[in-house]
Amino acid sequence: QKEVEQDPGPLSVPEGAIVSLNCTYSNSAFQYFMWYRQYSRKGPELLMYTYSSGNKEDGRFTAQVDKSSKYISLFIRDSQPSDSATYLCAIVRDTGRRALTFGSGTRLQVQP
Amino acid sequence: DTGVSQDPRHKITKRGQNVTFRCDPISEHNRLYWYRQTLGQGPEFLTYFQNEAQLEKSRLLSDRFSAERPKGSFSTLEIQRTEQGDSAMYLCASSSPAGAVYEQYFGPGTRLTVT
Numbered sequence A: 001q002k003e004v005e006q007d008p009g010p011l012s013v014p015e016g017a018i019v020s021l022n023c024t025y026s027n028s029a030f031q032y033f034m035w036y037r038q039y040s041r042k043g044p045e046l047l048m049y050t051y052s053s054g055n056k057e058d059g060r061f062t063a064q065v066d067k068s069s070k071y072i073s074l075f076i077r078d079s080q081p082s083d084s085a086t087y088l089c090a091i092v093r094d095t096g097r098r099a100l101t102f103g104s105g106t107r108l109q110v111q112p
Numbered sequence B: 001d002t003g004v005s006q007d008p009r010h011k012i013t014k015r016g017q018n019v020t021f022r023c024d025p026i027s028e029h030n031r032l033y034w035y036r037q038t039l040g041q042g043p044e045f046l047t048y049f050q051n052e053a054q055l056e057k058s059r060l061l062s063d064r065f066s067a068e069r070p071k072g073s074f075s076t077l078e079i080q081r082t083e084q085g086d087s088a089m090y091l092c093a094s095s096s097p098a099g100a101v102y103e104q105y106f107g108p109g110t111r112l113t114v115t
Helices: none
Strands: A004-006 A009-014 A019-025 A032-038 A045-050 A054-058 A061-066 A071-076 A084-091 A100-102 A108-112 B005-007 B008-013 B019-022 B031-037 B045-049 B053-057 B065-066 B075-079 B089-097 B110-113
Touching: A004 B019, A004 B053, A019 A084, A019 A108, A032 A061, A032 B065, A045 A054, A045 A071, A061 B075, A071 A084, A100 B045, B005 B089, B008 B019, B019 B089, B019 B110, B031 B075, B045 B065, B075 B089
Parallel strands: A009 A108, B008 B110
Antiparallel strands: A004 A019, A019 A071, A032 A045, A032 A084, A054 A061, A061 A071, A084 A100, A084 A108, B005 B019, B019 B075, B031 B045, B031 B089, B045 B053, B065 B075, B089 B110
């Protein structure tokens, strides 16, 4: 079983839609949860991170962690064509290590 | 541009050849990471440096792979006797001394194609 599972998509939505992207993880000891965005032929860029359960909002983006279900989500409100990219969830297994463990990514296409 | 830079951006090589990639981190970032990303997958961790010390290596980093960061600034990743399975995007990331573990800034990557 992979440590982080993510639906690869692709996910196609019309402009202005609310997008929900999700990951599940296997180990309840994981502490940090991140979302990265990766445009085609570019490196990933950090969008948001969360440390504990609950919601964290940043503009049109909301990250949600449910540790009891081992489920992390990213919501994008008022989606724009410029949001079209691959979204990667990532976790840090423990604070003693610095390696990020990524999901496989969900490709999002926002249609104008 | 003050981001992480990688060179070359693309490399095509024949199986069995050696290749070397370079990464220049963000200025004053003392932590440097290498990841590998294959098509349709997320990046996979390869190795991590703090200054010139290589502190962590993944099992993915076989004997054919070697990474160095001799002066704690730029880093090189060498792959010897390349195989077709080495075809991937090789990503470098860096983070600052005070940066949290999740604050890794990625470069654009080097895309390797082994024919």
